[in-house]
Amino acid sequence: MSAMTSRTLRCTSQAAEHGASPAAATPRQRRLAKNKRQHKEGLEWRQQVLEEPATLSPPPPAAVGPGLSLSCPHFEACSGCTLDSNLDTPPVLHKAKAFFEDECGLGSFQLHTNSDSAHSWRQRARLAVRRDGSGRPVVGLFDKGSHAITAIPSCVVHHPAINQAAELVQQALEACAVEPYIEGNGSGQLRYVQLTVVDQQAAQPPSGGTGTSIVAAPAVQLVLVWNSEAAAEEEGSEGSASLAALSALASHLWQLGSQSADRPPLLHSVWANFQPARTNVIMGPEWRLLHGAELAWTRLGGADICFGPGSFMQANYAAMDRCLQVMQEHVPPGSVVADLHAGVGTIGLSLAATRQPRSVAAVEINGQGQGSFEHSAARLQHSLVAAPPAGASDGSSSSTPPMQLGYHVAAAGSDPGRWCRNATTVVCDPPRKGLEASLLRWLCTVSPEQGPAHMLYLSCSFASLRRDATALLASGRWRLRHAEGFLFVPGTNHIETLAVFERTAGASKA
Template sequence: MPPPAGLPPWPTPSTTRLATPTPTRPPPRTTHVRPPPPPYTRVRLPPPPPATTPLPPRLEPAAPKPAAVATLLPPSTASAASSSSTCLDCVHFGKCSGCTHEVDLDKPPVLQEVANFFKGHGVGDFTFSRGRLSQWRCRAKLAVRGTPENPLIGLYQEGTHAVIDIPECRAHHPSINAAVKLLRQGITELSIQPFDEDAGAGELRYVQMAVTTYNTSIPVDKRYEQGKVQVSLVWNSRDERSQNAEKLTSIIEIIFGHKWRHLKGERDMWERYGGVDISLDPCSFGQANTLSFNSLLHKLNKYVPRSSTVVDLYSGAGVIGLSVAASRKCRSVKCIEINKQSKMSFETSASRLPANLGCTITWHNTDASVEPSHWLEGSSVVIVDPPRKGLHPSVISALQKVALSERKAYKAKRLRMRRDHGSYGQGRLQFMLIIQQLKRAMKRGLKLSYTLAVDGKVLRGTAKA
């Protein structure tokens, strides 16, 4: 075979080879492979002129292009790679006050500070579970401003009361963004007047969107992405029967401060938290990150000993307390909450617990910061989920006193054990060694009854060979 154009001819081999006619095309690569040519001297030559006939194809396969590798990835691998991105990639970032970090979402700046805090207090098993970095928010309270023709539904700009429209929020569950789009369309079509904060006029002030993934009719792995939305509207009027209110709320729900009226659809919104069914009405506080909160509950339950007496401070609708009661078979659980509107959700959720649970569960409408020692008394486990403003000093003081008394009781118990080990415990150990020696010497089938008295304590038993 002649060499490629522009290169000198192959050197004549030392052995005589039979002449063969030059083929018009190379042999199929599946049957014949040309052996490598003898070494030759490489000479840098100018590029050859364009060939009038196509060059023979290379016999060795060409290396695949990197781009081709990316297109050959399985769909599951490609989706996993995109979902693992730690960048927010939101078009509203910088204008909206909802998110403060755009990159390295799996390593929030406060993480190291939190880890050091727990380590300094003797908590060695602290772990951080990042969960979803986008589409995680299942509960959103949004302001409604603008005009009927151009309504703005979103959050305030940082440091102002100017509402930023966020139709493509990356933190929101996709169902929330879809519901906001429908609400915006309804405001325009029905000429609903958004609230004007300066004039104190208008009709629709705020909207609350809550997603539920509780749907047993579909597979578990599809329930989150197909979540349903409970829509609650905050109207700028005590008269929920106003003409425009009736028009817009004919297919959704509406709340007025502590009063709300169900109009259409399922009355109760159910969600599965910590192994129990929980009902949350529009007045009840609920965690925004459903998946992370559920994961936290399962971990928290492992720290509660079975048959405990539990008090749950700042309990809300009792989600944590009910979960602990069901999973740890507690003797009693007391839920303490200042918002009386949460009682209805608590009672609805408690009605679904098994009748043979064997746990006394109560809900108390009171301020946990008023005489907190009263609620801590007689409890073996205290669960504290404080409000955003933090724990009241009275609660902190009460918890510190409980911890101090627990340490004193622990030291007293260790002292008793140490004292017993020096008398009763050590004597029993020596006697048991004697019993073992006697059993070796006894004939098979004989029994030895013994009575041991050490410092006024009596042990009776039987040893069999």
């Protein structure tokens, strides 16, 4: 928190304590005082959660004005959020409305949101580990526009389990005398931590017993991003001392976070990721499981989704779940689905669990997702055989083949004709830069007989979606049937947009 902000907060609270007239405060002081009051209520709620972890549920929504508000004590210092009021009408929403309503002629472009969307939504967070201005090791985020670090122990957008696990790491830094990373000279040990909430209910396999041993509280998959190579060097060398320090830190955390007699374990697992390079890329190429279970699960869009620490996961599970439900409405039963930017296969698996497609082919450039996809697919196939959906094949009939679920590690644009062979529905969920030029060209030129009938394009960047949608519509091959937005990152000028296209000519394959 900047000196200016902390001074302002102090002054505001003193004014409030001494009963100063609200009229004497500036609008900003009043806003910060309100943030502080709501933050205090949030802390009280979190204290209750700590005492009763099995009942973790979202905090009561903050008292808000016309729009959703953030009310975070770290706002303005921390770089994580850029909006603290009217979160449900970020500036980009106006651009999206203008594009879809005025340029594309859709009736109305809506943004999905509800009153508790603003808080406790983040289920995956990456936090830096550095020394602060006073030399104290800190787990937090960089200040706006700099690499100076701010601790954010009361972050209101983090799921409470993430804040608790971050606090555990904060304590362990000092207890284990861990050296935070120093960017200036590349020295130090711990660079970042990644914390991901694991749904312990979904973690139980469907045949996992009576349910009496199920631990209801969410736990955290913790990754320690360590500033060294993975391989131990000769005994007594600097490398092995560094790995011994990593091992001691991980054991200390595991003991603190997994073995409490009076509450469910906070940690699901502890991983090491090794990043020795002097780079801004957070994760390195090598991973090692140090404690706990390798497989982590959550339930999204009607499917159990397995994920590892190195594969992409949407951080806002509730918003993604809602988005998946909407996507399902646009996929007819019996479809052949190509899920082109699949990650661990969340979208394709959700469609497989709910829409009875004939097949789903997942295509993903990062091979880290493949093992997770295969675990999820096996669990899904098992549950479909055990309880086939009404009217669906259980695979026992020789005339109706079982659903095919496949995963290809490849760039979607490398051979779109191959990845989309026979596909009736193509799903694109690209990174911020949008569709690869080769994929966009194929979609804009493929003949109606060969191409898919429907396309679901989910985008995290409105600018690249607008560019790609303009090209798709200009090609004459596609018509926009529907579009809507989802608040995946409340507190920022960002919306996730789903655009549903249908082919304009030729016989539909679906």
